[in-house]
Amino acid sequence: MAARWRGHGAGVSWRRGPRSSGERIWAYDVNAAAVDALVKLGCQRALSVADLARAANVLVVSVKPDVVPTVLTKLRPELTAQHLVVSIAAGMDLATLASFVPTGTRLVRVMPNTPCLVNQGATALAGGPTATAADIDLVKRYVRAAGGPARNSS
Amino acid sequence: MSAGEDAMAATKLGFLGAGQMATAIIGGVLRAGLVYEPVPRDEPTRAVC
Numbered sequence: 001m002a003a004r005w006r007g008h009g010a011g012v013s014w015r016r017g018p019r020s021s022g023e024r025i026w027a028y029d030v031n032a033a034a035v036d037a038l039v040k041l042g043c044q045r046a047l048s049v050a051d052l053a054r055a056a057n058v059l060v061v062s063v064k065p066d067v068v069p070t071v072l073t074k075l076r077p078e079l080t081a082q083h084l085v086v087s088i089a090a091g092m093d094l095a096t097l098a099s100f101v102p103t104g105t106r107l108v109r110v111m112p113n114t115p116c117l118v119n120q121g122a123t124a125l126a127g128g129p130t131a132t133a134a135d136i137d138l139v140k141r142y143v144r145a146a147g148g149p150a151r152n153s154s
Numbered sequence: 155m156s157a158g159e160d161a162m163a164a165t166k167l168g169f170l171g172a173g174q175m176a177t178a179i180i181g182g183v184l185r186a187g188l189v190y191e192p193v194p195r196d197e198p199t200r201a202v203c
Contacts, residue, residue: 022184025167025180026169027168028170028171029168029170031172035172038172038180041180041181053169055166057165057166058165058167059168060176060179061170062169062172062173062179063173067171071170075170088175088176102192114180117174118178119178119181142179144186
């Protein structure tokens with residue numbers, strides 16, 4: 001729930017209020033029930049990996065590491081130069097990730113720690129050879145939103 | 155807006171997998187979308203959480 005407060009000064013009061021940004025976030029999971037919670041937050045439901053790739057330009061691979069090859073193999077034909085692929089899969093390095101996507105795909109690997117689950121974490125991130133400084137900056141902004149600092153480890 | 159904010163505004167996020175970490179990140183992103191807006195004069199001044 002959003003916190004509200006009033007400020008003081010110049011006779012104007014302000015509060016922090018929610019802005020609906022969930023309309024710019026899509027999610028897909030083979031377990032449709034898992035997406036239900038995100039839809040309740042205002043996110044959009046993608047019906048397939050291809051559907052997700054058509055809807056979004058920053059694709060966050062947030063599945064268990066053993067499922068990553070399957071997911072990236074499905075994603076591969078959908079990827080274009082417009083896509084940035086971000087992986088939060090533990091233990092899967094950039095070279096392995098790159099082997100499943102078209103050559104030149106912009107990749108960023110992100111490793112949040114467990115306290116990120118309660119917005120108190122810290123995150124390490126590393127960009128692949130074709131990721132730009134703007135890609136890294138963008139991902140940093142998003143992971144900082146999940147709590148704690150983001151440190152580039154590459 | 156800064157260049158970084160412009161980039162965020164142009165971004166559409168897609169999550170492959172809807173587990174705990176994805177939910178935490180999405181929750182953080184949504185909270186970061188909070189904006190300041192004027193308070194109607196007749197609203198209480200105490201914090202509401």
